[in-house]
Amino acid sequence: MTNSEIGANGQTLSGDIIPLRPSSAAQKICPHNSTVSCASCRLNELCLPIALNKSEIHQLDAIVERNRPYKKGEHLYRQSDEFKAVYAVRSGSFKSYFLSNNGQGRVTGFFLPGEIIGMDGIASHRYANSTAALEHSSVCEIPFTQLERLSHELPNLQHHFFAIMGNEIAKDQQIHTLLSSYTAEERTASFLLGLSSRYTRVSLSPTRFLLPMTRGDIGEYLGLTVETVSRILTALQRKGLVSVSNREIELLDIESLRGIISTS
Amino acid sequence: MTNSEIGANGQTLSGDIIPLRPSSAAQKICPHNSTVSCASCRLNELCLPIALNKSEIHQLDAIVERNRPYKKGEHLYRQSDEFKAVYAVRSGSFKSYFLSNNGQGRVTGFFLPGEIIGMDGIASHRYANSTAALEHSSVCEIPFTQLERLSHELPNLQHHFFAIMGNEIAKDQQIHTLLSSYTAEERTASFLLGLSSRYTRVSLSPTRFLLPMTRGDIGEYLGLTVETVSRILTALQRKGLVSVSNREIELLDIESLRGIISTS
DNA sequence: ATTGAAGCTTAATCTATATCAACTATTCAC
DNA sequence: GTGAATAGTTGATATAGATTAAGCTTCAAT
Numbered sequence: 001m002t003n004s005e006i007g008a009n010g011q012t013l014s015g016d017i018i019p020l021r022p023s024s025a026a027q028k029i030c031p032h033n034s035t036v037s038c039a040s041c042r043l044n045e046l047c048l049p050i051a052l053n054k055s056e057i058h059q060l061d062a063i064v065e066r067n068r069p070y071k072k073g074e075h076l077y078r079q080s081d082e083f084k085a086v087y088a089v090r091s092g093s094f095k096s097y098f099l100s101n102n103g104q105g106r107v108t109g110f111f112l113p114g115e116i117i118g119m120d121g122i123a124s125h126r127y128a129n130s131t132a133a134l135e136h137s138s139v140c141e142i143p144f145t146q147l148e149r150l151s152h153e154l155p156n157l158q159h160h161f162f163a164i165m166g167n168e169i170a171k172d173q174q175i176h177t178l179l180s181s182y183t184a185e186e187r188t189a190s191f192l193l194g195l196s197s198r199y200t201r202v203s204l205s206p207t208r209f210l211l212p213m214t215r216g217d218i219g220e221y222l223g224l225t226v227e228t229v230s231r232i233l234t235a236l237q238r239k240g241l242v243s244v245s246n247r248e249i250e251l252l253d254i255e256s257l258r259g260i261i262s263t264s
Numbered sequence: 265m266t267n268s269e270i271g272a273n274g275q276t277l278s279g280d281i282i283p284l285r286p287s288s289a290a291q292k293i294c295p296h297n298s299t300v301s302c303a304s305c306r307l308n309e310l311c312l313p314i315a316l317n318k319s320e321i322h323q324l325d326a327i328v329e330r331n332r333p334y335k336k337g338e339h340l341y342r343q344s345d346e347f348k349a350v351y352a353v354r355s356g357s358f359k360s361y362f363l364s365n366n367g368q369g370r371v372t373g374f375f376l377p378g379e380i381i382g383m384d385g386i387a388s389h390r391y392a393n394s395t396a397a398l399e400h401s402s403v404c405e406i407p408f409t410q411l412e413r414l415s416h417e418l419p420n421l422q423h424h425f426f427a428i429m430g431n432e433i434a435k436d437q438q439i440h441t442l443l444s445s446y447t448a449e450e451r452t453a454s455f456l457l458g459l460s461s462r463y464t465r466v467s468l469s470p471t472r473f474l475l476p477m478t479r480g481d482i483g484e485y486l487g488l489t490v491e492t493v494s495r496i497l498t499a500l501q502r503k504g505l506v507s508v509s510n511r512e513i514e515l516l517d518i519e520s521l522r523g524i525i526s527t528s
Numbered sequence: 529a530t531t532g533a534a535g536c537t538t539a540a541t542c543t544a545t546a547t548c549a550a551c552t553a554t555t556c557a558c
Numbered sequence: 559g560t561g562a563a564t565a566g567t568t569g570a571t572a573t574a575g576a577t578t579a580a581g582c583t584t585c586a587a588t
Contacts, residue, residue: 098437101526102527106444119429119433120430120434123428123431124431151422152422155412158422163387165430166388167386169386169436172440173362173384173392173436174392176439177362179443180484180486181484181487214565215566215567225546226566227546227548228544229566230566231545246553478534480534489576490537491538491577492575494536497537498537498538510535
């Protein structure tokens with residue numbers, strides 16, 4: 001199993017990012033313009049509108065709230081807040097994390113443009129995680145009650161939202177396998193390849209990107225310490241598979257990275 | 265976080281088990297009778313019919329297929345088979361596992377009566393795992409296309425199925441946290457408490473039950489080796505927290521088991 | 529009832545990764 | 559722009575759990 005094809009199935013709603021070239025050193029996700037409509041949104045092909053016709057998109061558009069942008073570190077919601085909406089990332093990125101009794105947190109997910117946040121709250125009516133912006137970011141807020149109502153009216157939307165949730169379930173199970181049997185190097189390679197394909201989805205470079213999260217975040221997500229993540233990245237660089245400079249990363253040899261995983 | 269309250273939200277369809285006392289040594293899940301209807305099913309209170317009225321239950325009933333029982337080791341489906349249906353466990357138990365390139369498998373989930381199997385296939389139209397019976401078991405098969413169609417007609421059913429999927433997502437994220445930060449003892453304690461509350465859901469004893477899976481299965485699920493699982497169980501027994509004899513297990517001190525987890 | 533295979537346990541040893549520690553580089557707030 | 563805080567790196571050491579190995583137990587098939 002590789003993470004590299006996770007998320008092939010549609011995932012979001014109403015995005016707005018610049019599908020730019022791997023220009024200078026790395027990419028930049030830009031305008032947090034909140035005046036777009038789903039119909040005109042650059043992300044609509046990989047998002048909830050995917051299977052909808054013009055009139056349906058218009059109906060969806062009507063329930064979407066385009067909030068002000070979030071600053072780095074700002075929270076979308078906190079663990080055990082009442083569940084009211086799911087969010088589609090329009091620009092920037094977010095992390096979800098779970099705080100345990102003793103106060104230490106573990107990152108449970110990262111979210112890039114075109115991905116849906118908050119589905120863990122659907123069953124219990126409370127969010128199971130906190131979610132915070134990793135950089136200046138914007139989202140579309142989709143009140144869940146209204147999404148349910150509209151899904152009832154639009155079978156395409158219902159179908160697609162079932163698919164989004166199913167995709168999340170399949171992805172979480174892949175992570176289960178990753179955490180229960182991969183070495184630190186395999187986890188890291190899989191993580192980088194996963195990011196690569198997620199950036200590809202939104203028309204960004206598959207080989208050059210900025211990591212929006214800290215090494216500590218990556219470690220918490222992968223079940224490793226910061227030190228191990230740092231060492232593995234250094235080692236991968238030494239082997240010529242990647243080139244790392246702070247948050248900038250370039251994947252130099254994707255095939256070999258895949259090779260690391262497929263031996264496990 | 266503890267696993268002990270995972271699965272509070274409804275999960276299944278059309279069950280048939282004996283809600284028996286912790287009689288002799290352990291419980292026994294019994295008849296694989298396939299003539300029940302959802303309306304008369306003992307599990308209907310924690311299953312898809314939960315929020316449906318009589319007529320709605322009847323409609324649901326009409327799309328459910330009650331297959332012949334599965335023998336131990338028999339497969340419900342195999343990894344990458346075409347996705348056609350989800351399954352509700354009526355009696356017995358199942359495990360899902362993912363086979364990686366090199367042929368070694370990892371268990372991704374266990375399923376007890378009243379739980380839904382196969383949602384990982386919804387997005388990609390292929391099952392991501394194989395699923396096999398751990399003992400003589402029976403299921404209700406729910407063809408997904410028909411479930412979708414009916415969900416469209418019955419808002420209650422749509423709502424409830426969203427909840428079931430949301431619950432699965434929340435549960436998978438808890439396992440993510442467990443695997444990325446718990447010790448072997450914490451994982452094992454959490455696993456036992458999780459089983460306990462799942463047995464409670466179906467009116468079986470919370471403190472005495474039979475493990476339907478091998479130590480090896482538990483290890484694959486928790487990211488540990490058989491040897492470690494065995495050692496931890498022995499250690500918990502020595503501390504007086506559990507009593508283990510082969511597949512029979514008794515939780516002697518649930519509070520202390522919880523204590524093991526809540527320090528993490 | 530007998531036997532072989534599968535499941536389980538226990539012990540000794542090894543190793544991947546955590547932990548501890550010290551240092552450097554970046555970022556952010558003033 | 560400066561200093562404090564945060565993030566990242568590298569090295570030395572410790573350790574939880576893997577691996578290896580061997581024997582024991584249970585179960586299912588004949």
